[in-house]
Amino acid sequence: MSDVLTKPAPEAATPRTRKLPGPRVYVWLAGFVLLLVLPFYLERFWLQAGLFAMAAAIGAIGLNLLTGATGQLSMGHAFFLAVGAYGYCAFAGDGADGLTGLGLPTWLAAVLAVGLAGVAGGVFSPIAGRLRGAYLGIATLALIFIGQHVLFNAHDLTGGFNGRDVPPFSIFGLTFDDSELLVAAVPFGTAEKLWYLGLVLLLAGGLFARGVLRGRPGRAMNAIRDHQIAAGVMGVPVARYRAAVFVLSSMYAGLAGVLLALVFQRTVPEYFGMVLSLEYLAMIVIGGLGSVSGAVVGAVFVSLLPQILTRYSDSLPLVSEAGTGGVSPGEAAKYLYGAALVAVVLFLPGGLVRLAARRPKASSAQPSGTEGNDR
Amino acid sequence: MSTFVELLLNGVSMGSVYALIALGFVVIFKATEVVNFAHASLLLAGGYVTAVLHDDIGFWPALLVGIAGAALVGAAIEFLVMRRYRGHDHSVLAIATIGVDILLVTDLTRRIGTDVLAVGDPWGDAVLEIGPLTIAHTRIAAFLAAGLLITAFLLAFRYTSWGVAMRAAAENAETAALMGIRLGRVSLGAWAVAGGLAAVAALFLTVFPTPGLERATSLAALKAFPAAILGGLDSTTGALVGGLVVGITESLATGYQSDLTFLGRGLGELAPYLVMVAILLVRPAGLFGTKELARV
Numbered sequence A: 001m002s003d004v005l006t007k008p009a010p011e012a013a014t015p016r017t018r019k020l021p022g023p024r025v026y027v028w029l030a031g032f033v034l035l036l037v038l039p040f041y042l043e044r045f046w047l048q049a050g051l052f053a054m055a056a057a058i059g060a061i062g063l064n065l066l067t068g069a070t071g072q073l074s075m076g077h078a079f080f081l082a083v084g085a086y087g088y089c090a091f092a093g094d095g096a097d098g099l100t101g102l103g104l105p106t107w108l109a110a111v112l113a114v115g116l117a118g119v120a121g122g123v124f125s126p127i128a129g130r131l132r133g134a135y136l137g138i139a140t141l142a143l144i145f146i147g148q149h150v151l152f153n154a155h156d157l158t159g160g161f162n163g164r165d166v167p168p169f170s171i172f173g174l175t176f177d178d179s180e181l182l183v184a185a186v187p188f189g190t191a192e193k194l195w196y197l198g199l200v201l202l203l204a205g206g207l208f209a210r211g212v213l214r215g216r217p218g219r220a221m222n223a224i225r226d227h228q229i230a231a232g233v234m235g236v237p238v239a240r241y242r243a244a245v246f247v248l249s250s251m252y253a254g255l256a257g258v259l260l261a262l263v264f265q266r267t268v269p270e271y272f273g274m275v276l277s278l279e280y281l282a283m284i285v286i287g288g289l290g291s292v293s294g295a296v297v298g299a300v301f302v303s304l305l306p307q308i309l310t311r312y313s314d315s316l317p318l319v320s321e322a323g324t325g326g327v328s329p330g331e332a333a334k335y336l337y338g339a340a341l342v343a344v345v346l347f348l349p350g351g352l353v354r355l356a357a358r359r360p361k362a363s364s365a366q367p368s369g370t371e372g373n374d375r
Numbered sequence B: 001m002s003t004f005v006e007l008l009l010n011g012v013s014m015g016s017v018y019a020l021i022a023l024g025f026v027v028i029f030k031a032t033e034v035v036n037f038a039h040a041s042l043l044l045a046g047g048y049v050t051a052v053l054h055d056d057i058g059f060w061p062a063l064l065v066g067i068a069g070a071a072l073v074g075a076a077i078e079f080l081v082m083r084r085y086r087g088h089d090h091s092v093l094a095i096a097t098i099g100v101d102i103l104l105v106t107d108l109t110r111r112i113g114t115d116v117l118a119v120g121d122p123w124g125d126a127v128l129e130i131g132p133l134t135i136a137h138t139r140i141a142a143f144l145a146a147g148l149l150i151t152a153f154l155l156a157f158r159y160t161s162w163g164v165a166m167r168a169a170a171e172n173a174e175t176a177a178l179m180g181i182r183l184g185r186v187s188l189g190a191w192a193v194a195g196g197l198a199a200v201a202a203l204f205l206t207v208f209p210t211p212g213l214e215r216a217t218s219l220a221a222l223k224a225f226p227a228a229i230l231g232g233l234d235s236t237t238g239a240l241v242g243g244l245v246v247g248i249t250e251s252l253a254t255g256y257q258s259d260l261t262f263l264g265r266g267l268g269e270l271a272p273y274l275v276m277v278a279i280l281l282v283r284p285a286g287l288f289g290t291k292e293l294a295r296v
Helices: A023-040 A044-069 A077-092 A106-130 A135-152 A190-214 A216-226 A228-232 A237-263 A274-287 A292-313 A329-347 A354-358 B002-032 B037-057 B060-080 B089-112 B136-157 B161-170 B175-180 B183-206 B213-229 B235-255 B257-263 B267-282
Strands: B127-130 B133-136
Touching: A023 A044, A044 A190, A044 A216, A044 A237, A044 A274, A044 A292, A044 A354, A077 A106, A077 A135, A077 A237, A077 A274, A077 B175, A077 B235, A106 A237, A106 B235, A106 B267, A135 B089, A135 B213, A135 B267, A190 A237, A190 A292, A216 A228, A216 A237, A228 A237, A237 B235, A274 A292, A274 A329, A274 A354, A274 B037, A274 B089, A274 B183, A292 A329, A292 A354, A292 B235, A329 B089, B002 B037, B002 B127, B002 B133, B002 B161, B002 B183, B037 B060, B037 B089, B037 B183, B037 B213, B060 B089, B060 B133, B089 B213, B133 B136, B136 B161, B136 B183, B136 B235, B161 B175, B161 B183, B175 B235, B183 B213, B213 B235, B213 B267, B235 B257, B235 B267, B257 B267
Parallel strands: none
Antiparallel strands: B127 B133
């Protein structure tokens, strides 16, 4: 979007295409290198937590494209995550555990699972295309219930209540399982290997979404969010865009689902309930609606919070271990992100990323004066 | 045949309870254009207060305190959260109510824990037998209470100055404000009323044949969403019809579950949502909702 235009043009009349890399680029690079070396130092617990955050970030980017940038409230994101996770299991499983499995190569299964999530989104988009605002939000809530029903009942496909095992991912002869692999005297298990897979996927997903948002489609999406009729009058094919964004967002969710399944190594239906959908909504609002960085920041905040609280529960005041009668870490995390959600909506429209930006950008996410899309 | 009639009657009774919840939902939407996802927590709060107090002060006072408590919680949400919002986007405000819901439900479920709290209602597990039909007293009480409350509400909505103010604010907030209607008070009242209705609904969701108030009770509020939506979010009639449709659908789907095993277990949970999606496909604004008109 137009942050290039609104920046105070530091070196007088630098042409916008040939600018030298600013300090931000170096910060990004440093952060990326840090992420690359982390598996050599961190213990498994933090790697897993980080992987959850990465998966959540991918899913949140997808939801932010749909809800943040295009203004389509979706409470059914967990459904598409489930499609991705179980789709991967079904495509990659070899049927040895008595459940349906096609036994495809796992990389192909992952691609197909993402595609399947997109198809699921496409199937729902005729309904989504007719509805707006709260109606859409609650109609997508139906997806959660349908999903839960299928997950618990289609026993051959999903393993029912107990869920099913996730076949380890492998590509180019490298298998992402616990088979020992020494890299620079550090044993690489599942978490370490998946860390890099997650990084690559997150980077690719983030860059793609950024491209979508900054280019022509992003403008069209924002126009649809701000005023659907005006967008249509200006020649944006509204129905096609809404359907396309729905499909794209579902594919992101599917990818997040595949990654989550790989990290969990077992998928259970209970996880993909309404709470998960609400968590994703919380992520994009807390982080910042309508931007990739907002989605990532929110995802890291919401998914790392319970892990940090669990880890340090004995040294934190007011938080005690689960089952001892006090506030358990999980509950404390819920209090915190519930409160954060309310506080961000009230006092920090634009989310946490807006805190980082020194001066408020005039463009992008938040409706600072945009009319809601409901009139 | 008698099974069918029984299921139908139970469905109507449950439906009237759902209609209570949906009505509160619609009232809030009409007054403030905000979809209140925190409705589940209002319901749980009312039920919790009633369940905790009934031992000490008796059932009826406890129920009154529960209703007042839930109304107070609703008013507090409006006063502390809704009123502080400066933006214009109502869907963002709806997400804020999700935050409120997470806060309140987490707190209440932590208090309830794994217990099942009795609400101490006077009906117990008594049943009424008319010929081949067996109906629990609680179901009859639910139907009567819901009917009474809904009638009272609709009359108040139509004839009192409070109701006129609320309808005027829903019609055109700006004009209403210019006519001297205090919009803040209108929305405060709407939230309080919704809380009170939810507390009554909570009572009837926790009496026989359900075991009592537990953490899952708040999930029942989720069934009021399809009720409100399929009737039309801005229509009180819609909320009533929607509630009945959801109640009857759920009752029949649960009752005939054994004949529908090929569709899997727990169909009763799902059926209201399927009906809702089917109705929305034909009428995107619900059965009685006003079609969205856009003037350019």
